[in-house]
Amino acid sequence: xxxxxxxxERRRRRRPGHRPRSPRTPYVLIAPxxxxxxxxxxxxxxxxxxxxxxxxxxxxPWDNGFAGLDNFRTLLFEDPLxxxxxxxxxxWVVVEVVLQLLFGLALALIVNExxxxxxVSRALVFSPWAVSxxxxxxxxxxxxxxxxxxxRYLADLGLMEYGAAPLADPDTVFAAAVLAELWRxxxxxxxxxxxxxxxxxxxxxxxxxxxxxxxxRRFFHITLPHLKDAIILSTxxxxxxxxxxxxxxYTLTGGGPAHQTTTLPLYVAATAAQSHDFGYxxxxxxxxxxxxxxxxxxxxxxxxxxxR
Amino acid sequence: MTTQTAPPRHDAxxxxxxxxxxxxxxQRVSRWQIYVxxxxxxxxxxxxxxxxxxxxxxxxxxxxxxxxxxxxxxxATIWNGLGFAVFFRNSLLVGAASLVATxxxxxxxxxxxARYDFRGKRLFMVAMLCTQFIPGAMMLIPLxxxxxxxxxxxxxxSLVIAETVFQLPLSLILISGFIKNIPMELEEAAxxxxxxxxxxxxxxxxxxxxxxxxxxxxxxxxxxxNNFLFALMFISDQEKFTxxxxxxxxxxxxxxxxxxxxxxxxxxxxxxxxxxxxxxxYLVQGMSxxxxxx
Numbered sequence: 001x002x003x004x005x006x007x008x009e010r011r012r013r014r015r016p017g018h019r020p021r022s023p024r025t026p027y028v029l030i031a032p033x034x035x036x037x038x039x040x041x042x043x044x045x046x047x048x049x050x051x052x053x054x055x056x057x058x059x060x061p062w063d064n065g066f067a068g069l070d071n072f073r074t075l076l077f078e079d080p081l082x083x084x085x086x087x088x089x090x091x092w093v094v095v096e097v098v099l100q101l102l103f104g105l106a107l108a109l110i111v112n113e114x115x116x117x118x119x120v121s122r123a124l125v126f127s128p129w130a131v132s133x134x135x136x137x138x139x140x141x142x143x144x145x146x147x148x149x150x151x152r153y154l155a156d157l158g159l160m161e162y163g164a165a166p167l168a169d170p171d172t173v174f175a176a177a178v179l180a181e182l183w184r185x186x187x188x189x190x191x192x193x194x195x196x197x198x199x200x201x202x203x204x205x206x207x208x209x210x211x212x213x214x215x216x217r218r219f220f221h222i223t224l225p226h227l228k229d230a231i232i233l234s235t236x237x238x239x240x241x242x243x244x245x246x247x248x249x250y251t252l253t254g255g256g257p258a259h260q261t262t263t264l265p266l267y268v269a270a271t272a273a274q275s276h277d278f279g280y281x282x283x284x285x286x287x288x289x290x291x292x293x294x295x296x297x298x299x300x301x302x303x304x305x306x307x308r
Numbered sequence: 309m310t311t312q313t314a315p316p317r318h319d320a321x322x323x324x325x326x327x328x329x330x331x332x333x334x335q336r337v338s339r340w341q342i343y344v345x346x347x348x349x350x351x352x353x354x355x356x357x358x359x360x361x362x363x364x365x366x367x368x369x370x371x372x373x374x375x376x377x378x379x380x381x382x383x384a385t386i387w388n389g390l391g392f393a394v395f396f397r398n399s400l401l402v403g404a405a406s407l408v409a410t411x412x413x414x415x416x417x418x419x420x421x422a423r424y425d426f427r428g429k430r431l432f433m434v435a436m437l438c439t440q441f442i443p444g445a446m447m448l449i450p451l452x453x454x455x456x457x458x459x460x461x462x463x464x465x466s467l468v469i470a471e472t473v474f475q476l477p478l479s480l481i482l483i484s485g486f487i488k489n490i491p492m493e494l495e496e497a498a499x500x501x502x503x504x505x506x507x508x509x510x511x512x513x514x515x516x517x518x519x520x521x522x523x524x525x526x527x528x529x530x531x532x533x534n535n536f537l538f539a540l541m542f543i544s545d546q547e548k549f550t551x552x553x554x555x556x557x558x559x560x561x562x563x564x565x566x567x568x569x570x571x572x573x574x575x576x577x578x579x580x581x582x583x584x585x586x587x588x589x590y591l592v593q594g595m596s597x598x599x600x601x602x
Contacts, residue, residue: 026424030432033417033476040473041439044450051450107349115342123588125346125353130584131577132534134552138559138573139356142363148566150359153373183356195592215337237440244443247536251556265445269537272449285446292441 045289052286056279064279071283082284084259085267086291092178092263093242097235099182104189105231109223111190112197122194129187133247140180140252141167170257177261181248189234196230197223232303239299240292264288360577363570382571386558390568392575394547395554400579402464402550403532406471410479410528411521413472418483419509423492436477444474448541455542466542467550471532479524486520487513522590530580551576 055067075082111122128136143149144166151164166176200223208218246265249255255262255270262270265288272281364382365375386392421429451470452461460466490513498508536552543549549557555572558565 023426026420026426026429029416029420029424032413033480034432036413036469036473037435037439037476040451040454040469041442041447042435044447044454045442047450047453048446103349106345110342110346110349113337113342115339121346121350123585125349126588126591127357127581127584128353130530130534130580132536132552132580134536134555134559135534135573135576138555138569138576139360141559141564142359142566142570143356145564145566148363150355183352191588191591198592240441244445246445247534247552251536251559265443268443268446269448278449281446281449285443288443288446289441292443293438296441 048282048285048289051279051282054279054282056277056282058276058278067279071280072287074280075283075287081259081262081267082264082287085262085264088261089243089263089265092261093239095178096181096185096242097239099178100185100189100238101231101235103182103186105193105227107186107190108193108197109219112194126187126191128184129191131184133184133245134251136180136184136248137251140176140183144176167253168257170260173253173257173261177249177252180252181242185238185242188238192234193227193230196227200226229305232300232305236296236299240296243288243292357577360570360573363566364574366567368567382567383575385565386568386572386575390554390558390572391546391549392551392554392572395549395551396575398464398548399533399550399552402467402471403529403579405464405468406475406532407525407529409468409472410475411525414476414479414483414524415517415521417476417480418487419513421480421484422487436480439477445537448537451538452541462543462545462548464543464548467532467535467538470538470542471528471535475528475531479528482524483517483520486517490516519590522587526583526587526591529583533580 052071053067053069055063055065055070057063107125111118111125131139144151146152146163146165149164151160152162154160155162155164166172204222205218208222213221243263244265246263246269249261249263249266250269253261255266264284268281268284268288271277271284362373362375365378365380366372367377367379368381420426421433451466455461455466455469460469494512495505495508498512499505503511534552535550536556539550539553540556543553551572555569555576558569558572
């Protein structure tokens, strides 16, 4: 960068006719992005933090005013649903990210090989990546419904009982939601990891196999270390995304039955939309933001991201 | 992100002709080790799509798993009766506008980040990373208040703005990573030939950014096409619904019309699957050069 800058200076001096660029240029270029993000990301976030310190309930305006840390005290000590939804969020994120990573890695390794039909297979197995949460719900509602679903056709063949309704049964609802999200989540990892696999030097494999290293050894000593940063980054991005994402659970289970599948963001949305308690909803949001940021920094530190 | 950058694909020397023997990694994999797991996974991927197609295309009351004879009555129902024609148009408008806004803003900003040093650059980069932790779902209330102040509630503009803003950080990172990989000398050569900086940008940099632009543009379009919560919260007028909201309403009916639900699903899936089919090869490229390493 410094060298480029220096040679740039030289060029400019050499051509006196060239209008010198004012130092304002980069600011002008970046201004639209800054304005958009200040206005519609930073300011709303700041207002969330501000409201988290206020009593602000549309239905009880007489109580509105500065609250100090009241909202946070309630959240920590008096609200079992906060802890329950946080607990479910963690469980959801861990199960989804781990399974998506394992399947995504396996898939990336497979479609990285050379075989007939590779291009088509790639396009097909990656395709659920582009599907929305609502559409995923639509499709899996069809698949899970006792009248229209897979179970009915299996029952027709005598392979299982009629009337299985995975989404209504508290014992199976978690697994059912996990499977649906897995369906559209695995391609994310497969795409990212495949991109990184293609940058592994072929010579390394050649050398290792000349030295008689088995496929498994090559995987653990060449492939996995190479993928390390990509895996750390993609699991982090995915964890944050799965934590924040509400489309699928909102439409598939609505957080039920009996709040069993309510994540923290779903709980926030319900607090804001149903009880109109914006002050408390903001405190929940702030807590979620802090938890995510803290987790992300800790994750990057502990995993030694970027260190080889 | 790290500072380490992958060599750009566009100016890499042409690949040497493939050696006759297969690379060692492929040597000992037998075909069934590939085709069996791949086939199983393909089944898991494709059965849900197929299920949707069957319910969308087969006549009402049929329970056959082969949709024959094909009927389009479900599509007629949702397109005209349930208003998907309007939802489809709205989603297209929002998607196209967010695509253009995101790409243009990210292109300008990404160029500044890649090619200039200026005060506040580090702060801006850190802030961009932090925005990744902001739960979009939880910004609904403050965003709603802002749009109400601006008089944009219940307009498609609110969706375009929200989509663009949430798409910007990742797009900026991706595009600036790509621009950094384009050698500065190429641009300087164009200046020596008498191009202004702007002309050099259009003549030299822009053509090389194609994979990045395709990735960023299609991300923006797909995200905007798929977004549900913003449209659910900011839009109350049925004439301005987008496809996911329309689909969620079909789901929420007391007695779900499964044919209509499936047909709505096909309508919702078609544009993104088409876009995806076109871009998926660029996607892997764009990711490896920009997002992960840049």
